[in-house]
Amino acid sequence: MKKYLIQPGQETITAVEVPEPEVGPGEVKVRLAAASLNYRDILNRKFSDKEIVPFSDGAGEVVEVGAGVADLKVGDRVVGLFFPNWMEGETTKEIHSVARGGGETDGMLAEVVVGPEKSFLKYPDHLSAEEAATLPCAGLTAWHALFEHKSPVKKGDLILLQGTGGVSIFALQLAVAHGIKTIVTSSSDEKLERVKAMGATHTINYKTTPDWEKEVYRLTEKRGVDLVVEVGGAGTLEKSMKAVRYSGVISLIGVLTGLKATVNPFPIVGKSLQVYGIYVGSRAMQENFHAALAEHQIRPIVDRVFPFAEANDIYDYQLSGAHFGNVVVKGECGEAPMKSFRGLLVE
């Protein structure tokens, strides 16, 4: 089988031929159908000092189960969990130290992946593998940012979404499905037209309106939004503090504008803000997320699919900022048609 490797010091990932891993007790073997790229994978390729398989996110079909596997069976269509050991409740240092495709833990960009059954979860029936591949990181992060902390948003609330990348577009879809109003920012008027067509309530071009927080204030009649999905990081956080209402929520997620800046923290105190550090989420959250996707029949936005052999090109594409939503690499085996294994089960 083939798998890709990040090799420290190399600017590209390398495909290598290796024997298929054996399945141990309590483990399942998954044949990859699709894997999805996250901004984190770009950072990992640049900064990893370990040789690891890249990509936290992937979906595939269970092709073998080890002794004692109780919940999954051959033919199940599953995604790999971002944090294989975070089942529920609060996270810990130990849980966070094991995240697919980063640190010392192999990711999903391999034709075959083996791991404990609890580190995989069935995905909703209405999704293709390419759509499902986007759920573990971008999707779950958006779900967590909106609904899984102590101040979840509710119908009628107004939230601010920054840009049109994987996390923000998921947040838009979830918000629209739950009757939550949105202000979406983007550097592109064309992308803003697309989010309007998807149900965004208001849009702002953050390039032509660099003081976008003032526009948010105007649109909300000086009240501010109920929640910000903050993916910009150091360069946007102060603006987000201005754009959110008193006692409002900032779900702090990303670092698109970098890590370092002088940030005045006083508005957190002065406006009694609730700032939550969101780091993907647990298996329990992923289950809630899948249930919501099924209930509302939400289909992730897959902007472009790259062949397995061209996995290196996906990084440049995402870095170019041309994408809208998520970008995906197809597993070499391709997706098993749902009919084929359903037929097998019936027979």
Ligand SMILES: NC(=O)c1ccc[n+]([C@@H]2O[C@H](COP(=O)([O-])OP(=O)(O)OC[C@H]3O[C@@H](n4cnc5c(N)ncnc54)[C@H](OP(=O)(O)O)[C@@H]3O)[C@@H](O)[C@H]2O)c1
């Ligand atoms: N904490 C977590 O658990 C977690 C999980 C997933 C991602 N993240 C982080 O969240 C961030 C977003 O991830 P992603 O996967 O959604 O990235 P992505 O798909 O690469 O999104 C990039 C998009 O963000 C927008 N953007 C860039 N700079 C911006 C700015 N200054 N203001 C507003 N929007 C801006 C752009 O949208 P336009 O093209 O529309 O301008 C760009 O296309 C990254 O920093 C990533 O590392 C964190």
